[in-house]
Amino acid sequence: MSILEKLFGSKSSAAAEEAGDTETVRRIVGRLESLEPEQARFIAAFAYILGRVAHADRHISEQETLAMEEIVLQLGHLPEDQAILVVQIAKSQNQLFGGTENFLVTREFRDLASREQRQELLDCLFAVSVADDSISTVEENQIRQISSELGFTHGEYVAKRGKYSDKREVMRSFRKSREK
Numbered sequence: 001m002s003i004l005e006k007l008f009g010s011k012s013s014a015a016a017e018e019a020g021d022t023e024t025v026r027r028i029v030g031r032l033e034s035l036e037p038e039q040a041r042f043i044a045a046f047a048y049i050l051g052r053v054a055h056a057d058r059h060i061s062e063q064e065t066l067a068m069e070e071i072v073l074q075l076g077h078l079p080e081d082q083a084i085l086v087v088q089i090a091k092s093q094n095q096l097f098g099g100t101e102n103f104l105v106t107r108e109f110r111d112l113a114s115r116e117q118r119q120e121l122l123d124c125l126f127a128v129s130v131a132d133d134s135i136s137t138v139e140e141n142q143i144r145q146i147s148s149e150l151g152f153t154h155g156e157y158v159a160k161r162g163k164y165s166d167k168r169e170v171m172r173s174f175r176k177s178r179e180k
Contacts, residue, residue, distance in 0.1 A: 024093040024097055025041055025105060027089060028040075028086060029044045032044065032082065041112060042109070043078070044086070045106075045108050045109035046109060046121060047076075047086045048094065048101070048105045049109055049125070050072070050087075050124060050125065050128050051068065051087075051094035053129050053142050053146070054091070054129075055095060056136070056139045057136050057139060060094075061132050063131040064128055064129075064131045064132065067127055067128045068087045069084055069087045071124050072086050106149040109121070109150070110149065118150045118152070121150070122146075122157075125146060126161070126163070129143065135167050140168060143157075143161075147160075
């Protein structure tokens with residue numbers, strides 16, 4: 001019996017989705033059976049959302065993968081092998097189901113997390129995007145979308161983004177054009 005079946009009982013996929021679980025989160029949680037159910041769901045959703053930003057440009061670099069693993073390792077308080085596994089599953093799920101699961105997983109995370117944890121996630125999203133020393137426009141747009149889904153105002157997003165201005169591709173292009 002899986003951890004979700006233990007927690008919620010056996011139910012149909014539609015019933016599970018009504019309870020807030022997405023197929024993506026269920027798959028990742030299945031690999032985290034040694035954790036408390038709520039912690040496993042939290043980490044699964046957290047890793048998946050990191051993957052949204054890493055996959056925004058349709059490519060997840062080695063630097064982004066390593067950054068995601070380190071973040072999940074540290075913030076999830078997981079052993080290294082579990083952190084790596086969670087990130088690999090989250091990356092795969094993002095590549096396979098990203099368009100259909102993105103909002104659902106982020107909404108689930110928003111419901112599980114405190115405001116402080118959502119703010120921490122926002123910082124982590126920028127950390128993943130700067131892993132290759134640049135925040136692309138498409139990554140920045142994805143972070144903005146996630147920020148909104150997490151319940152942050154545009155002003156809160158802009159304040160957080162301000163710490164990373166020197167890494168923003170759009171600002172680098174602007175500075176180069178002004179130098180000419």
